[in-house]
Amino acid sequence: MDLLLNDEQVLLRDAAAKLGASRGGSRRARALRDAGTEIDAAAWAEIIKAGWLSALVGEKDDGLGLGMFDLALALEETGKQIVMAPLVEVAAAIWAVTTATGAGHPARARIESKIVVPATSLPGQRYDNATGVILDPKSSALSGSVSFVPFGASADLFLVDATAGRETVLCLVPLHAAGLGISTTPNVDGSTSSTLTFSRLTVAGDEIIARSDAAAAAVMAIQEILVLGTAVELLGVAQAVLDMTIGYTKLREQFGIDVAVDHAMPNSIVHFCTRFYLRGTRTGAIRRWCPRSKRVSVRAR
Amino acid sequence: MAPVIKIAGGELGQQASELLVDAAGPLGGSAADIMIGNVAFNPAADLFEMRRVTVGSGTVEIQRNIIAKRVLNLPS
Numbered sequence: 102m103d104l105l106l107n108d109e110q111v112l113l114r115d116a117a118a119k120l121g122a123s124r125g126g127s128r129r130a131r132a133l134r135d136a137g138t139e140i141d142a143a144a145w146a147e148i149i150k151a152g153w154l155s156a157l158v159g160e161k162d163d164g165l166g167l168g169m170f171d172l173a174l175a176l177e178e179t180g181k182q183i184v185m186a187p188l189v190e191v192a193a194a195i196w197a198v199t200t201a202t203g204a205g206h207p208a209r210a211r212i213e214s215k216i217v218v219p220a221t222s223l224p225g226q227r228y229d230n231a232t233g234v235i236l237d238p239k240s241s242a243l244s245g246s247v248s249f250v251p252f253g254a255s256a257d258l259f260l261v262d263a264t265a266g267r268e269t270v271l272c273l274v275p276l277h278a279a280g281l282g283i284s285t286t287p288n289v290d291g292s293t294s295s296t297l298t299f300s301r302l303t304v305a306g307d308e309i310i311a312r313s314d315a316a317a318a319a320v321m322a323i324q325e326i327l328v329l330g331t332a333v334e335l336l337g338v339a340q341a342v343l344d345m346t347i348g349y350t351k352l353r354e355q356f357g358i359d360v361a362v363d364h365a366m367p368n369s370i371v372h373f374c375t376r377f378y379l380r381g382t383r384t385g386a387i388r389r390w391c392p393r394s395k396r397v398s399v400r401a402r
Numbered sequence: 403m404a405p406v407i408k409i410a411g412g413e414l415g416q417q418a419s420e421l422l423v424d425a426a427g428p429l430g431g432s433a434a435d436i437m438i439g440n441v442a443f444n445p446a447a448d449l450f451e452m453r454r455v456t457v458g459s460g461t462v463e464i465q466r467n468i469i470a471k472r473v474l475n476l477p478s
Contacts (some may be wrong), residue, residue: 184450228427288431289446364464 110174113153120147125182133185134291140216140255141185149214157196157326164199169326173333179294180337185291187252189330194260196326197319201271201311208273208310215257216272219327220250220297221260221320234299236263236270241306243274243299253295254285260310261297272309278302295316299340305332324365336380345376346370367382405465412456419445419452 106114124144133141148154156172158164165171176189194217203209233247243263248256250259259274274281280302285295311319350370353360360366422445423430435442456462472478 228429234475287433289433289450291433292431296434369463 106174109170112168113171113179116151117175118181119367120144120151121178121182121184125179125184127183130183130185130291134287138286139185139291140187141253144179144184145186148188154192154195155199157192158199162199162204169329172330176330176333177337177340179339180334182337186211187216187218187255189327189334190251191216193323193326193330194219197260197271197323198273198310201315201319202336204312207307207358211273211275211308212258216252216255217258217260218250218252218256219323220247220253220261220274221258221271221323222247222322223320234261234263236304237266240301241304243272243280243302243304244297248294250295250297251292253283253297254293259297260323261299262316264268265312268313269316269320270309270310272304272318274304274308276300298354302382308386339380340366343373346373384400404417407461408455408460408465409462409469412452414460415454415455419449423449 124147129141131184133139152165152171152177156167156175157169158166160166172189172192179186179188195212196209197219198212198217229247229319231240232245234247236243243261245263247261250256257276259276261271261272261274262290263272274297276283280300282300283295284298285293287293305363347370350361350366351359360372426432426436429436430445432444432446435444437443443473460468
């Protein structure tokens with residue numbers, strides 16, 4: 102019995118753990134990395150089937166009606182097994198598009214069954230010299246670039262924030278849009294980092310999903326979801342590493358003596374455990390702090 | 403003295419490599435080199451390289467045991 106989780110949450114966590122056990126693991130992740138594949142197709146199909154991508158979307162919008170805490174349960178388990186899939190990225194983008202648009206907005210249909218990833222950046226948090234993305238209000242054309250976009254080599258659509266005069270605009274850009282350039286570099290963990298370059302890319306009216314304060318609020322919320330989600334995934338990774346280390350320490354012998362008995366190893370292990378649990382508890386507090394159904398008033402004008 | 407240098411040097415090298423990865427921000431995990439002027443540099447590769455310095459040629463735990471026994475005369 103889990104005192105913190107209700108039955109529904111226990112089921113969600115266990116389903117994610119099962120997926121991780123069957124579709125995860127460091128060996129599988131290395132094989133995907135070496136093959137230059139950033140998304141595990143089999144794991145991704147199961148994630149779509151489970152409906153976790155709509156975890157943050159309300160039930161009235163055909164989502165699961167859960168919240169960040171529930172999504173975090175899945176992320177922690179998939180993180181433990183290094184499942185190579187853009188769960189938090191796509192969940193954040195789907196949440197933003199659904200929250201920002203009305204029921205009949207064409208953007209909702211466009212993202213259905215698609216890999217849509219955020220290509221957003223907060224003011225003052227750029228790590229490059231790029232000017233950012235600018236939308237010319239007269240021609241409705243995007244120019245500029247955005248760096249460090251995850252899963253850029255596999256995405257079908259990008260959710261891009263741009264500056265149009267004094268206001269922020271959030272829009273969808275399809276992979277094959279004329280004027281979109283994508284440059285992708287691999288990361289050591291098998292993920293990738295892409296730079297999107299926009300050369301007078303024309304944005305249709307129904308591809309703009311939010312403007313002004315609503316768009317700025319959506320970009321901020323996307324960032325929060327990504328940061329929290331990534332932190333929880335890494336918590337899962339850390340837990341798995343700790344479990345692996347403890348398991349190995351129980352087996353390892355050196356000079357005929359168990360290292361867990363006669364060396365400084367037990368002290369080091371306990372030191373890491375206490376640090377981990379203190380940090381894990383903080384992350385748990387963050388997860389619980391998240392509203393069950395995170396809502397931001399975002400509506401396209 | 404060698405075990406002390408081994409411990410201090412190894413841990414310092416690891417901390418420095420971790421700082422470089424942090425300082426590189428989102429480029430810290432890149433498998434490709436970063437160009438700083440004409441110099442190619444890879445913080446992640448440096449981080450991985452520095453992992454072994456506290457393991458190879460006797461782990462820091464072994465070095466601490468040596469100091470405990472031979473310098474401090476602590477019992478085995």
